[in-house]
Amino acid sequence: QVQLVESGGGLVQAGGSLTLSCAASGRTFSSYSMAWFRQAPGKEREFVAAITWSSGNTYTVGSVKGRFTISRDNAKTALYLQMNSLKPDDTAVYYCAARSGSYSTSPRLYTYWGQGTQVTVSS
Numbered sequence: 549q550v551q552l553v554e555s556g557g558g559l560v561q562a563g564g565s566l567t568l569s570c571a572a573s574g575r576t577f578s579s580y581s582m583a584w585f586r587q588a589p590g591k592e593r594e595f596v597a598a599i600t601w602s603s604g605n606t607y608t609v610g611s612v613k614g615r616f617t618i619s620r621d622n623a624k625t626a627l628y629l630q631m632n633s634l635k636p637d638d639t640a641v642y643y644c645a646a647r648s649g650s651y652s653t654s655p656r657l658y659t660y661w662g663q664g665t666q667v668t669v670s671s
């Protein structure tokens with residue numbers, strides 16, 4: 549059974565940094581892509597960044613490019629999101645997700661999801 553467990557969220561002041569982690573278990577992810585999404589209150593779930601597990605190729609949405617970095621640790625089967633220069637608009641629940649094959653920016657195409665971790669950025 550695949551499990552994705554996020555951690556690392558919290559409250560931070562604008563301009564600060566946080567690193568989110570996602571521990572993945574239950575299968576081999578070498579043929580998978582993994583991604584971070586976020587959802588603010590009253591808004592749709594939004595794609596943030598993705599990584600192809602085997603190659604390490606990444607894709608980051610324009611609104612966070614240059615501030616957020618997605619990475620993975622093959623040995624630990626862990627996914628990370630380093631978030632710098634945080635803004636109040638980054639406040640949301642952040643989710644880790646996985647799907648077989650290439651990445652997608654559509655949350656509907658992801659099979660596995662974590663429970664989410666809250667990130668709150670104060671002004």
